[in-house]
Amino acid sequence: MFSFLHVADIHLDSPLRGLARYEGAPVEEIRGATRQALDNLVNYALENAISLIVLAGDVYDADCPDFQTLLHFGHQMSRLGEHGVQVVMIRGNHDADNSMTASLTLPDNVTVLPSAKPGTWRSPSLPVAVHGQSYAGREVATNLVRDYPSPVPGLFNIGLLHTALSGRPGHAPYAPCTLTDLAAKGYDYWALGHVHEFEQVAQAPHVVFCGCLQGRHARETGAKGCVRVDVDDQGQLLVEQVVLDVLRWILVDVNISGVRRLDDLYAAVASALRVALPPLGNRLAAVRLRLQGQCAAHARIVQDPDKVIAQIRLLATDLSRHRTWIEKVLLDTTPELDLAVLSQADTPQAGLLRALKALEQDPDELTALGLDLRDVQARISGSGLSLPDLDDPKTRSALVKDVRNMLIPMLAGASGASLEEDHAH
């Protein structure tokens, strides 16, 4: 009976995308999240007397020319080495051989399998062989599995591979291969990396994505960590996720249909957070919060959206005792006004609504506005930004909807009648 840990996609010191600084946000702790998660991994291995860790690529997010990130990883490996823990790893697309200008020779307990061809490592203490191949360059378009060696008879054979199999949404299709290719090798366990979601893809043989060690942006929600595999004397496997993340990304939807006052909006946000945050335990929360619903409060939100967002941030800071970062607030509410009725009336708003409708439906109306965006286009060329395609009916419709949701309540509010309530409170 023995156990090992399967880890991948540590992306150490990866810059957290969209890290908006604001007073009260635990920015420094958030920045250190990938390091802290790696520390957690090492602590878990030492506390549980694990003697083998296999690492399926993407330790680093990118080249680390200042050596600090490499030093941090090396130091953690050394902690493992002091206790006799062996680490066998391959490089992935993010830390491919030719993309890392800076490198350090790692401590003796770490083996990096080669990139020119697959390599095999045999454990000095366990009945285990690990086979794997590192990425030589960022984009590996070939099926690497075919050249992997035959299993070593009498040993427990682990295949290490950085791949999206035959394709996984949101992940570049590197080192493509099928489950049939993997099964044909006759290994006992395939330790895969690259896909950031934990997934037990198959059981005969076991094919597993352990997921990333620490979520890094709003699309990487859910518990993150590594996988622990226990192999008993009959060769039966127990595969379980070990949660090691220190910062959890969550999407919180708040429906404020029918809400009139901003105070009631904030109360709805507070109760949604009181439900969403406790299951995270002591972890930091990175929250993308979405306000939805048809409501009179919409008119007040569009008058000063920055204030609404700041108030939500303060509220989250306060109720979580500085353990929450509101990454983004999506304002997806719609006005309470009945636009169909409004557009029938003989008022300036009705005329505006009809003009917007025409813009939405007829591209010639847009042309007739005489918009000339060539200058804007020229200025942003090469920046990676692009102008919305106004010839696309879906894009036009979405833009007009935004304009309508913003303009009509502002015009209605300009009469002043509906805005007194908050002040009277």
Ligand SMILES: [Mn+2]
């Ligand atoms: Mn990758």
